[in-house]
Amino acid sequence: MFSPEGPSLRELAVQALSSVERGYDLLAPKFDHTPFRTPDSVLDAVASALRRMGPFEDGLDLCCGTGAGAEVLTRVCRSSVTGVDFSAGMLAVARERTRSAGPRLSWVRADARALPFGPAFDLVVSFGAFGHFLPRELPGLFSRIHAVLRPGGCFAFPVVAPPRPWSRAYWMLLGFDAVMRVRNAVWRPPFVMYYRAFRLGDVRRELEWAGLRVELYALPEFGLRRDGSPRVRMVVARRAA
């Protein structure tokens, strides 16, 4: 549907009628040929911003998929990089793609809401996955992230400014979320993916509630909106030292 190597419309429909975990297992072999993989422009901009804040030692890519964020971590972490995801299929692709990377890169199958780590990381990143969490799940998720960070460590992720209500993108995302809500009302298992549920103001409040101090950095590579606000920012939520 997206490119000759990408999934067909039928494959996407089957994926969307599965659970999130099973859906990504099915999509995994073709995932890198879809727009769902975080684009290199975003990964590079986050890597540059993190490089200015680093260096870091041990990094975790939360909901790593095929490893887009883990590659960013290999550029800014000196000791180890871990990718965690609950889809065995996505992890298999990540493992295969990075076979030559050596032991400093490891892949762990786990649910982000029940991370099986102690305070082992000084940097946690996540790309393109927050739509899979309901707003009521964020307090638990952020508490777990707080728990896997070392004192002084930070959780960083990019956020794109929401589209204006009169733009095409706004109506497309609204339409997508509406279709997902209908789908989840009539079909089991649910496939949680809502673009408009992750709002910066609410997210900031939840991060602070979990004990993280929040800073926002504009990613200059993406420029400004007409009102002067950044198109893309990086949120950095830091555990107290």
Ligand SMILES: C[S@@+](CC[C@H](N)C(=O)[O-])C[C@H]1O[C@@H](n2cnc3c(N)ncnc32)[C@H](O)[C@@H]1O
């Ligand atoms: C859109 S993909 C993003 C993958 C990658 N971070 C990227 O930017 O290309 C979302 C990923 O989140 C994972 N995921 C969703 N919910 C999860 C959860 N509760 N625990 C672990 N992984 C989860 C999915 O399996 C999938 O690999």
